[in-house]
Amino acid sequence: MMLNKNFAAAPRLLGGIALLVVALLGAGRAEAQETPLEITVAGGQFEPLPVAITPFEAGDPALAAIAEDMVGVIEADLLRSGLFRLIPRAAFIARPNDFDTVPVYADWRAINADALLTGRIDQTGDGRLLVQFRVFDTDAEEQIEGLQLLSDPADWRRVAHKVADGIYAKMTGEGPYFDSRIVFIDETGPKGDRHKRLAIMDQDGANLRYLPGAEGLVLTPRFSPRDQSVLYISYATGEPQVYLLNLDTGQREQLGAFPGMTFAPRFSPNGRQVVLSLSQDGNTDLYMMRLADRQLRRLTSNPAIDTSASFSPDGSQLVFESDRGGSQQLYIMPAGGGPAQRISFGQGHYGTPVWSPRGDTIAFTKILGGRFHIGVMRTDGADERLLSSSFLDEGPTFSPNGRVIAFFRESPGQTGRAQLMSIDITGRNLRLVETPNAASDPAWSPLRR
Numbered sequence: 001m002m003l004n005k006n007f008a009a010a011p012r013l014l015g016g017i018a019l020l021v022v023a024l025l026g027a028g029r030a031e032a033q034e035t036p037l038e039i040t041v042a043g044g045q046f047e048p049l050p051v052a053i054t055p056f057e058a059g060d061p062a063l064a065a066i067a068e069d070m071v072g073v074i075e076a077d078l079l080r081s082g083l084f085r086l087i088p089r090a091a092f093i094a095r096p097n098d099f100d101t102v103p104v105y106a107d108w109r110a111i112n113a114d115a116l117l118t119g120r121i122d123q124t125g126d127g128r129l130l131v132q133f134r135v136f137d138t139d140a141e142e143q144i145e146g147l148q149l150l151s152d153p154a155d156w157r158r159v160a161h162k163v164a165d166g167i168y169a170k171m172t173g174e175g176p177y178f179d180s181r182i183v184f185i186d187e188t189g190p191k192g193d194r195h196k197r198l199a200i201m202d203q204d205g206a207n208l209r210y211l212p213g214a215e216g217l218v219l220t221p222r223f224s225p226r227d228q229s230v231l232y233i234s235y236a237t238g239e240p241q242v243y244l245l246n247l248d249t250g251q252r253e254q255l256g257a258f259p260g261m262t263f264a265p266r267f268s269p270n271g272r273q274v275v276l277s278l279s280q281d282g283n284t285d286l287y288m289m290r291l292a293d294r295q296l297r298r299l300t301s302n303p304a305i306d307t308s309a310s311f312s313p314d315g316s317q318l319v320f321e322s323d324r325g326g327s328q329q330l331y332i333m334p335a336g337g338g339p340a341q342r343i344s345f346g347q348g349h350y351g352t353p354v355w356s357p358r359g360d361t362i363a364f365t366k367i368l369g370g371r372f373h374i375g376v377m378r379t380d381g382a383d384e385r386l387l388s389s390s391f392l393d394e395g396p397t398f399s400p401n402g403r404v405i406a407f408f409r410e411s412p413g414q415t416g417r418a419q420l421m422s423i424d425i426t427g428r429n430l431r432l433v434e435t436p437n438a439a440s441d442p443a444w445s446p447l448r449r
Contacts, residue, residue: 048085052113057099059122066156067121073160077178082429087113108138131159145170175401181445183221187438205434212250223445226271233263264308269315277307299337310354319353343381358402365394374407387427397444408440
């Protein structure tokens with residue numbers, strides 16, 4: 001497989017909450033040309049893109065530590081993606097004399113750097129950080145990205161993620177995902193009596209905090225695509241019920257008080273509706289709730305168990321799991337209700353489907369041969385691929401650009417614990433996502449604004 005990476009000539013704006021893009025930095029050439037770089041997988045051998053990142057200059061010695069920490073975050077983001085290889089500083093022949101100097105491209109080609117990142121940090125009169133960075137294509141001898149960003153000093157990590165996103169998007173031609181968060185279930189205590197609470201962290205594990213009022217036995221958190229809200233399941237009343245938590249205010253509310261159990265909630269792409277499962281009179285069906293007035297509408301009416309629905313990115317369809325065919329399989333139906341079409345036909349049982357933000361792929365959990373797998377398939381069920389296998393792999397969630405899947409893996413036995421994992425949709429780059437305690441049920445946020 002070969003991925004052509006097109007270096008666009010015009011720099012691209014990056015936005016973000018509490019971040020201000022103030023200017024585009026000038027290009028390294030008067031006339032930039034589009035030049036392809038390639039990340040290649042051939043014969044099973046993957047070749048990550050070699051990148052050189054120079055230490056960021058600090059306009060004030062007091063900013064030197066922040067400058068070095070920012071570079072560390074940028075490097076870690078790129079390495080975790082699995083698509084880049086960092087050239088060690090010891091191999092550098094030279095670096096620009098200052099941030100405004102055009103690099104000597106031959107010096108960087110000599111150490112096989114396909115791309116070069118330089119940066120500078122200053123502090124404005126009102127105390128904000130001014131971060132500038134440039135990305136150069138050493139072969140084409142031109143600047144391909146350049147931005148200045150203003151932020152509160154406390155947000156320096158977010159700025160670093162924004163810089164890494166700029167490099168990633170320019171090099172791969174894909175959307176960014178580093179400036180995002182993951183909400184999950186933090187687990188402590190013995191395996192048979194776990195204490196669970198909602199936790200949230202940056203996608204790289206930094207800035208972890210526990211969400212107030214959401215503890216005890218809580219499950220399956222889900223991010224809103226449009227605001228700072230999270231859906232989750234709580235057993236506070238003795239039966240599973242759906243709650244909505246505002247991350248900014250800490251306010252939480254139960255979405256209705258229904259007899260029986262409600263579970264498996266998920267937001268619509270516009271954040272105005274929630275699809276969930278409601279179990280009543282021995283039957284479990286899908287329902288749609290309009291958040292503005294809590295109006296509930298039934299979508300399925302089947303003696304089977306219909307659950308774990310996920311919207312297509314345009315909101316027109318739902319993928320869900322059901323045993324209506326005699327075993328647990330995946331189905332697609334219109335979001336407003338209607339006939340359902342089965343899409344999974346392989347051996348084993350399928351569950352927890354989630355639609356990729358790209359719209360072309362569905363991730364799922366599969367039980368086959370006594371093991372659990374995370375897999376992907378096209379929306380018509382074609383090209384099924386299993387990406388992982390273990391005693392228990394479950395609960396896939398896509399990164400905002402659809403390139404990476406996070407899930408949780410639990411080891412067997414009384415001493416076993418759940419851990420968060422991530423993997424590229426190609427099946428490469430399986431990684432542990434570090435958390436202080438056992439962790440399960442991850443849900444990736446959209447890009448932060």
